[in-house]
Amino acid sequence: MTENMVMSIVKEALYTSMLVGGPILILALLVGLLVSIFQATTQIQEQTLTFVPKLIVIALTLVIGGNWMLQEIIKFTNKIMNMIAVIKG
Template sequence: MSETFILSIGKEAIVTALTVAAPILIVSMVVGLIISIFQAATQIQEQTLTFVPKMIAIIVIMLVLGPWMLKKLVYFTQVMLTNITSIVR
């Protein structure tokens, strides 16, 4: 087991985590920005106004992209489990 192999595993784990988390984070940021602009324009400073739409948007994104995220995570897990013999040696 070489350092290059370990670094490639770490890199693949980070890329997979970022790929799976990116849609949720991007949608949450966009919804938050839109609501912040709305709050600045209307002078409404209610905290729940930002929380509820973000949660709804995140739930919708997880329903839409959930199967794709699951496929990415299952593929990564399968690759790690098939490479476990190389790691143990």
């Protein structure tokens, strides 16, 4: 296993993790920002007010995009397993 091969695997792993986790994190960030703006304007300082909308948005994102996310993870895993088989001989 060469250094280039290891760097390629790390690069692909980081890309796949950003591709799969990115939508969830971005939507949670946007919902948190909107709820924070709402709290600042209405002066409601309830801690659970930010948690529940984020939880709902994350669940909806997983329901809508979960199949695609799983397929991306499976593709990456298959690629890694095939590389292991080729290296092992």
